[in-house]
Amino acid sequence: MLTIATWNINSVRLRVDTVCRLLSEQQPDILCLQELKSPTELVVTDEFAALGYKHHVLRGQKAYNGVAIISRLPLMDLGSRDFLGRGEARHVAAGLENGVVIENFYVPAGGDIPDRAVNPKFGDKLDFVGSLRDWGLREQPKRTILVGDLNIAPLEEDVWSHRQLLTVVSHTPVEVNLLNSAMQAGGWTDVVRHDIPTGKLYSWWSYRARDWDASDRGRRLDHIWATRDLVSNNHNARILRQVRGWPKPSDHVPVLATFDC
């Protein structure tokens, strides 16, 4: 069995103790992080190693982006993709000894206005997900788990109000359709919705709410996908809502799934 977690940590240096708490309490085999907000050389990995997480592949960047895969199991660095061609640290991949591949992505948030003509950041987001779709179509991945902050909540029950978020970046039809086409092109299954098909499910709550828990205006932006050869009936996918209530929290919470592999 392999348990994998994904978490947008929003500064790994500020939250190294928070990461250690998650590792100690949940004991995933692999933890994928996004938004390290740190150069590679300033990420302290010793404390993860002390907990048994001795292996990592890491792509840092000053102030923005940054992704890492930290692991109890040996990893082969499979490199990173640069879909926007700007050297942004938004992807890293690793291979396990059993042949399973882990793909860790941080999709651009896309700015505030869902119109690429007036908001280039929205165009970048669509281009990034389009590249993700094209890559999946080309490669037809096998024995692969794709995780990350995809910054899109595809289903009506992935947002607190489908109607009110139709025009809000993260849940617009153009983004949702593109994400669905990427899922289909690569042969991916949404593992979390495979395990928890109905009901509201969120992995992110804004910092701007007076009381995130009471207002509960969340969105499911963080995802675990897998190729069909890894999908079985016993994944035990889960989203750790309570982590949003920890001291000095990230605005995202960890998403976990367990695989028979």
Added chain:
DNA sequence: ATGGTAGGTCTCCTA
């Protein structure tokens, strides 16, 4: 209809 908070950082950019 609006503004609200957080993190990193060439005091404003990104989310």
